Amino acid sequence: MLIGDVARRSGVSARMLRHYDSLGLLRPTGRTEAGYREYSSEDIRRIFHIESLRSLGLSLHEVGRALDDPGFTPSELVDDLIRQTRERIAGETELLTRLRRIAAAEPADWEDVLRIVALLQALGSESAGKRQRAALSSVEEVPVQVEALVEAALSETDPNVAGALRWALAQSGEGGSALLAEGLGSPAAEVRKRAVQSIAELPNGEATALLRDALTNSDLVVRRYAALALGARGVADAVPTLIDMIVQGVDDADAADALSVLAGDSVLADQIAGRLVGCLARGTIESSARRRLTQALADIPGITASRALADLSHDEDRAVALTAAYILKLRDTR
Known part of the structure; x- marks a missing residue:
């Protein structure tokens, strides 16, 4: 079968088939009298093997090893592909979340977009000072989606930054109550603690109801923080x-x-x-x-x-x- 027929039947372009040939990845079994590449049924089968492995994310070099190295074991390579895929998904998910938060802020122009992006980056900064300034400025200078503040508050380890984030949430209205309530059910004790501390500083009635519920939480620390807050509320x-x-x-x-x-x-x-x-x-x-x-x-x-x-x-x-x-x-x- 000549290269044009192979391209039509396999869906792999003639240009790519020539590239495979140049790399030694797929050399056609024969040549016609005129010197044209001629592919056998075994060559066609190898093409489909190549495309199957490429669909998993393997490079052409890795595909060649997988097909030609008798001592090749796929488990390590597959594990590495899993890791890379998870990292890629995490990166794309983070990008999607950031875009959604920018859209929720309803920016009027690109200047607004740039300010929101800068604030979101500052909330995730390695510098505690930058995170604190971002929290304090999030309410008035660049309003952001409450979800971003809740996420930051539930993960913050620096007490000064945590205090600024709780203050920002208290100024942002009732939107954070439901999200913080989810934090009360986190498997991580520190997240549950940060959630009840943040709820305790929310001024609305919905927060009081959540604190009442927290009195029966399985986490003793959560129950104690809830009791202190409710006592102050009478x-x-x-x-x-x-x-x-x-x-x-x-x-x-x-x-x-x-x-x-x-x-x-x-x-x-x-x-x-x-x-x-x-x-x-x-x-x-x-x-x-x-x-x-x-x-x-x-x-x-x-x-x-x-x-x-x-x-x-x-x-x-x-x-x-x-x-x-x-x-x-x-x-x-x-």
């Missing part, structure tokens, strides 16, 4: 977790402050005092935890807390008794 559901934090000695001062905010409601104040007293009555509570619980009563107004402190001033644990007596003295002078 949500009584946070009380059990806040008291547990005092017992465990984890951010106990912040937890006590949150309880004092909640105790601004007189009815809730008596309920909080009752819960604290109930914990103090447990025989399994350590002395240090009993002292922290006693100190937490200091900022809880009402008769229930005062009576509890009076009883505790005669406690068998001298440290608890002295703490209660001192708090009572301060309450009497107010």
Whole structure:
């Protein structure tokens, strides 16, 4: 079969077939009396083998090795092709995401596009300073899609940059709530922590609902951050977790402050005092935890807390008794 017929039947151009010949990748079995290339059925089969391997991303050099080297093992090369393909897909996905974010910002002209691109690049910079400046400027100078800010906030390790990103999200409206909620379900503990910290700084009611849900999260750290935020918002559901934090000695001062905010409601104040007293009555509570619980009563107004402190001033644990007596003295002078 002559080269023109082969080209028509195989879909490989005559020019490419000549290129294969020049590389030694496919030499036609014979020649006509006039010197034209003549391909056998075996040559045609090799053409299809070449094209099949090329479709996997192999270079012509690699194709030649695969077909002609008896000792060639494909596993290593295939693994390398998989790696290259994943990198290419990741790169294309990143480009698609960036283009989508630029489109969502609705740029008016190319100057806007360039500013948005510069901001997105700055958010991904290796320099913490650049990332922080980008976060602070994202709200007013170059508004960007909230998704970009959420992605940056959930991956940020520098505390200063993280604070700037949370501030930017708080200024951007309610768009980030749902995306941050997804972060609460991340398999990575650090991402879950960053998600609840970011939600805690959102001012809207949707964020409060998410924080309520977070009180039942399987991650104890998430539950504690949610309780602190809800306590500051006056949500009584946070009380059990806040008291547990005092017992465990984890951010106990912040937890006590949150309880004092909640105790601004007189009815809730008596309920909080009752819960604290109930914990103090447990025989399994350590002395240090009993002292922290006693100190937490200091900022809880009402008769229930005062009576509890009076009883505790005669406690068998001298440290608890002295703490209660001192708090009572301060309450009497107010």
